Every structure is written in C-alpha cells, then in structure tokens.
Amino acid sequence: MSNYIFVAGGVMSSVGKGASTASIAKMLESRGFKTTAVKIDPYINVDAGTMNPIEHGEVFVTDDGTECDQDIGNYERFLNQDIGSDNYMTTGGVYLSVIQKERNLGFDGKCVEVVPDIPNEVISRIKKVGKNTKSDFVLIEIGGTVGEYQNQLFLEAARMMKLQHPKKTLFVLVTYLPTIKTIGEMKTKPTQTSARLLNEAGIQADFILGRASVPLDEPRKRKISIFCNLDQKDVISAPDVDSIYEIPLNFEKEGLGGRILKKLNLKSKKKNFEEWENLVATIKKEKPSVKIGIVGKYFESGEFSLTDAYISVIEAVKHACWANNREPVIEWLSAQKFENNDEYLEKIKGYDGIIVPGGFGVRGIEGKIKVIKYCRENKVPYFGLCLGMQLATIEFARNVCGIKEATSREFDSSIKDPVIDIMEEQKSLLKNKDYGGTMRLGSWECSIKQGTKSFKAYGKETIQERHRHRYEFNNNHRKILEKNGLVLAGLNNTKDLVEIIELKNHPFFVGVQFHPELKSRPLAPHPLFVEFIKASIANAHL
Numbered sequence: 001m002s003n004y005i006f007v008a009g010g011v012m013s014s015v016g017k018g019a020s021t022a023s024i025a026k027m028l029e030s031r032g033f034k035t036t037a038v039k040i041d042p043y044i045n046v047d048a049g050t051m052n053p054i055e056h057g058e059v060f061v062t063d064d065g066t067e068c069d070q071d072i073g074n075y076e077r078f079l080n081q082d083i084g085s086d087n088y089m090t091t092g093g094v095y096l097s098v099i100q101k102e103r104n105l106g107f108d109g110k111c112v113e114v115v116p117d118i119p120n121e122v123i124s125r126i127k128k129v130g131k132n133t134k135s136d137f138v139l140i141e142i143g144g145t146v147g148e149y150q151n152q153l154f155l156e157a158a159r160m161m162k163l164q165h166p167k168k169t170l171f172v173l174v175t176y177l178p179t180i181k182t183i184g185e186m187k188t189k190p191t192q193t194s195a196r197l198l199n200e201a202g203i204q205a206d207f208i209l210g211r212a213s214v215p216l217d218e219p220r221k222r223k224i225s226i227f228c229n230l231d232q233k234d235v236i237s238a239p240d241v242d243s244i245y246e247i248p249l250n251f252e253k254e255g256l257g258g259r260i261l262k263k264l265n266l267k268s269k270k271k272n273f274e275e276w277e278n279l280v281a282t283i284k285k286e287k288p289s290v291k292i293g294i295v296g297k298y299f300e301s302g303e304f305s306l307t308d309a310y311i312s313v314i315e316a317v318k319h320a321c322w323a324n325n326r327e328p329v330i331e332w333l334s335a336q337k338f339e340n341n342d343e344y345l346e347k348i349k350g351y352d353g354i355i356v357p358g359g360f361g362v363r364g365i366e367g368k369i370k371v372i373k374y375c376r377e378n379k380v381p382y383f384g385l386c387l388g389m390q391l392a393t394i395e396f397a398r399n400v401c402g403i404k405e406a407t408s409r410e411f412d413s414s415i416k417d418p419v420i421d422i423m424e425e426q427k428s429l430l431k432n433k434d435y436g437g438t439m440r441l442g443s444w445e446c447s448i449k450q451g452t453k454s455f456k457a458y459g460k461e462t463i464q465e466r467h468r469h470r471y472e473f474n475n476n477h478r479k480i481l482e483k484n485g486l487v488l489a490g491l492n493n494t495k496d497l498v499e500i501i502e503l504k505n506h507p508f509f510v511g512v513q514f515h516p517e518l519k520s521r522p523l524a525p526h527p528l529f530v531e532f533i534k535a536s537i538a539n540a541h542l
C-alpha cells in the first residue's frame with residue numbers, strides 16, 4: 001500500500017504549495033521511492049479547460065488529454081514523469097461522478113449524502129492513483145487555503161484517510177510568514193491561526209513549511225512549534241529562492257526527507273541527488289544571457305503583470321537555455337501594443353528570439369501577425385506555438401502568397417475558405433455549445449520530414465506531442481503555400497493534418513500546431529526549444 005502525504009495551504013494563496021508538493025515528491029523520489037502527485041482543485045468546473053488563463057493560470061494538458069491545473073506541469077517537470085488524468089480532480093468532477101453513480105443506481109437505493117459519499121469518492125480516487133501507479137508515495141495537494149468553505153470536503157477526505165491508515169498518512173501545512181517593513185519582525189500569528197483552522201477540520205499538521213522572504217530563525221521555529229503543536233524539527237524553513245528547482249535541495253538540508261521517513265517508519269532505499277544538484281549548479285552559475293520576447297495577452301491584470309498563463313512556455317525556455325549554458329532573460333510583449341504602432345515593432349530588434357504562444361479569440365491577433373512578419377523578414381528566430389503556428393500561416397498566406405483576406409475561421413466565421421479552418425468534428429460541438437473537454441486534446445503522433453529543422457532537432461521521424469485546439473491548417477491551401485516556400489515539416493498521417501510549418505531561408509522560423517512546452521523537463525529539455533535557443537544565441541552574436 002502507498003503512503004499518502006496531504007499538502008494544504010494557510011494564510012494566503014500563491015505561496016508555492018505546488019512547488020512544495022513537487023519538491024517533496026522529488027526529494028522522496030531521489031531517495032529511491034516511486035512517487036507521484038495528485039492535484040485537487042476546489043472549483044465547480046469539471047476540469048480546468050473552461051477556466052480563464054488570466055484568472056487561473058495555464059491550462060496544462062496531459063498525454064491522455066486531461067485539461068488540468070498548472071501544478072500537474074510542476075509535478076511532471078520535477079519528477080520527469082508523465083502524469084495521468086486520475087491525478088487531477090475538481091469539486092465539479094467529483095460531484096459529477098457521484099451523481100452519475102446515483103443515476104445508475106450505484107448506491108443501491110440508499111440516500112446519497114455530501115458526507116461521507118463525496119469524501120469517499122475523493123478517497124477512492126486517491127487510492128486508485130496509488131494502486132495503478134504502484135507508488136510508494138502519493139502526494140496530494142489540496143488547492144485553496146484552510147478555512148475556506150470550498151476545500152472543506154477535501155480536508156474531510158484527508159481526515160478520514162488518516163483515520164483509515166494512521167501509519168501511512170501525513171499532513172503538511174504550507175503557510176506564509178510576513179515581515180512588516182516598519183516593524184522588521186517576521187510574524188508567526190497567521191501561521192498559528194492556519195494551524196488552528198486545520199485543527200478545526202480534525203487535522204494536526206505533521207510538518208509546517210514556513211514560506212517567507214528569508215529563512216525562519218530559531219525563535220520563530222520555536223514559537224510555531226509550541227503554538228502549532230509539533231516538534232521544532234518539523235517546522236521547515238522555506239525561504240524565497242531564485243529558482244524553484246532549488247527547493248528539494250533546501251528541504252533536504254532542513255532534514256525534511258529524513259523526518260518524513262522516520263514518521264512513516266521507512267528507510268531510504270538509495271540517495272541520489274546528483275543529477276538535480278548538477279542542474280541547480282548550472283542554473284545558479286554565471287553565464288552569458290539570451291533574451292527572448294514572448295508576445296501574448298494573458299499577462300495583464302490591472303496594474304500587475306502575471307506570468308502564470310505561460311508558465312510551461314517560460315519553463316521550457318529556461319530548460320533550453322540551461323542546456324545551452326545561457327542565462328534566460330524573458331520579457332513580455334503585449335500583442336495589442338503592436339496593432340496601431342509601427343514604431344513599437346522596432347522593439348523586436350532588442351530580442352534574440354521571439355515566441356508567439358497559444359491563445360484564443362481575436363484580441364491581439366493583428367499585433368502578433370505584425371511581429372511574425374517582422375521576424376520572417378528580418379530573420380529573427382521565431383517559434384510559434386499552436387496559435388503562433390496558425391498566425392504564422394496566415395501571415396505567410398497574406399504577405400508572401402498574396403491571399404490578402406487570409407485568416408482563421410475563429411476570427412471570422414463568415415469567411416468561405418480560410419487558411420486556418422475549424423476541424424470537421426468540432427463543428428457540431430460548437431453548434432451545441434458543447435465546449436467542455438472537447439478540443440483536440442492530448443498526445444497525437446506526427447511524422448517529421450527529413451532534412452527539416454524539426455528533423456534536425458528531434459533526430460527521428462515519428463514523435464508524439466500534446467494538443468489543445470479546435471482549428472487547423474486548411475489543406476485546400478497546401479499547394480499554394482508550399483509553392484511559395486512554406487515547408488510542411490510535420491504531418492499527422494492518419495488525419496492528414498499539418499502539424500509543423502517551417503521556412504527554409506531563415507535561421508529558425510518554426511510553427512507547431514501542438515504545445516511542445518508541455519513536454520519540456522529540466523532534465524530533458526524539449527529539442528525544438530533547444531534548437532530555437534541555439535538560433536537565438538547565434539542571432540545575438542550578429
């Protein structure tokens with residue numbers, strides 16, 4: 001049977017529960033245990049596919065086509081492991097399956113109740129993950145903050161798990177310790193309150209991870225130990241770090257790994273942190289930089305600039321930079337600013353490479369197309385991801401092939417034969433407003449044409465990549481675009497779909513219909529990103 005470690009958060013959101021969960025998982029994996037991680041999102045949304053990326057961050061997609069929270073991406077990146085749909089659940093998804101079971105008389109006529117039937121469903125899902133993945137450890141991150149109504153039933157499930165398996169269940173509380181500038185002291189009270197709120201749910205934290213700008217000192221640890229009812233050794237310092245990949249090593253230094261094993265009566269199988277230590281050393285060492293611009297629209301939130309919507313893209317760029325011994329410098333360029341301002345285009349000169357990532361809807365489209373035209377004409381390395389590939393196709397059709405009206409049906413539903421059209425099977429779905437979980441999702445095979453940049457990057461003919469889209473390259477336009485020099489470098493042969501486009505006489509101009517960023521890992525950087533960064537480095541020297 002697996003061991004289960006629940007991770008909950010206190011004080012406020014965004015303190016790094018996901019990175020903490022992934023880091024604990026990594027630490028246990030490095031000690032020779034088979035480890036996986038589950039994310040619980042306390043939303044009514046059945047999956048993350050219908051959530052706005054500005055509000056909820058990136059929608060991560062697994063190989064098996066689940067649209068889930070970005071934390072699943074963290075787990076995959078830390079564990080260098082593909083994670084499946086069972087590792088993600090939402091309130092909506094849990095209720096949906098309980099209600100479906102009730103409709104199928106799966107409860108044999110008994111009254112179905114919120115407690116215990118909902119927590120029981122949660123527990124059975126968690127156990128299923130442990131069993132199917134044959135894991136020694138299952139980490140379960142409960143989204144939200146203790147004290148909220150929204151995640152109560154998940155905490156209830158955690159409490160029930162402890163009751164069922166007291167020797168195999170642990171609780172970690174991640175809190176935040178603010179330091180008020182004018183007073184200059186790190187305050188523990190919010191942490192104390194959070195630990196009590198967790199107690200109210202019938203749970204005693206086995207560990208408290210104290211997130212703060214600096215490490216927790218002895219008096220702070222002592223206070224938390226006394227007031228939150230746990231051994232001082234189990235109060236773990238989690239200061240801000242330059243790179244989240246440092247966290248597993250910091251936790252290990254704080255003795256967290258050993259303490260977890262001690263509580264569960266387990267011994268390390270082997271200890272191997274070497275690969276990870278080397279990675280962190282590469283990240284931290286001084287190296288020349290490469291400057292990448294990302295042209296998007298999901299990072300503006302009032303006065304703030306958020307990067308969560310593009311987290312996998314950012315991580316993939318970083319992985320590829322580290323693989324090329326470069327310091328990544330990533331900047332945000334607002335697509336709309338390029339629309340009516342040709343001078344602004346000159347800004348592109350300041351970047352070694354440009355990425356147009358995925359996106360939906362018409363806002364910002366013309367700005368992105370202008371940037372792509374600039375990159376094509378001025379030989380700036382360009383990497384288009386999903387929407388970025390579709391827009392590169394449109395730009396090429398308009399400005400090279402002379403198809404002035406070229407666009408996507410997504411932006412103009414009345415157009416007759418757009419270069420980017422809706423996929424056949426999507427038509428009825430959209431008509432019936434059947435939006436949830438119905439895009440072309442998950443891993444699909446793609447054949448790469450020899451002699452292309454993509455072939456050089458992948459070094460093989462058949463690849464699998466993850467998708468999330470409803471529109472695609474319209475095959476009616478293949479001939480004319482190819483005749484004008486567009487290289488169709490990757491095809492899905494079963495469905496006859498164009499998956500990769502390239503340009504020949506350009507240092508790097510590649511557009512992919514899939515999301516390669518989702519498969520990039522720090523220990524296994526994505527080959528297309530690695531090639532893109534190589535070209536960007538070469539461009540920087542010009």
Ligand code: GLN
Nearest residue numbers: 358359386387469470471
């Ligand atoms: N909006 C486009 C489509 O649905 C692109 C999607 C994306 O970039 N993920 O096809």
